[in-house]
Amino acid sequence: MAITDKIYVKNHQQLVSQIETSFPKGAFKGATLDILFQGEGLAKLDDASQDRVLDFAEDFLDCDCQANPHCGCPERKFVAYLLELREQGLGPDAIVDVMSDDYLLYAYPGDMLSFLDNSVRTLEAVETLAEVDGRDDVAEEVQRRRNRLM
Ligand SMILES: [Zn+2]
Secondary structure (H helix, E strand, O other): OOHHHHOEEOOHHHHHHHHOOOOOOEOOOHHHHHHHHOOHHHHHOOHHHHHHHHHHHHHHOOOOOOOOOOOOHHHHHHHHHHHHHHHOOOOHHHHHHHHHHHHOEEOOHHHHHHHHHHHHHHHHHHHHHHHHOOOHHHHHHHHHHHHHHO
């Protein structure tokens, strides 16, 4: 399962009762994207929640794809956001804290840790392949990227 399948909406019950429409707890579930982040229910949220839900929509659901928001861009952008936080030196717990301050989302620190480990391992594999191919420039770039995630 991708990390984006393990990102949840904080205060889920409270938000459901505010917008008076049920939606799944998973932030990237199709129905959550439709109902919470793009639906008319948004107007019924309290101001603090509304700000953060809108921020999420603006930052991750802003592509022009025809299938938006079900095009895969939101997930890709969110993964980039997580890796950026890691590159700033944040650990799994701090990343979860920032994500809930920024966007009213949460994840389990253990899932975040596995995601970060997997990202490093993926880059290691890419680096090895590049070396085998004699693409030293690529291997070096990937290694730089990987070091920033450690
Ligand atoms: Zn898109």
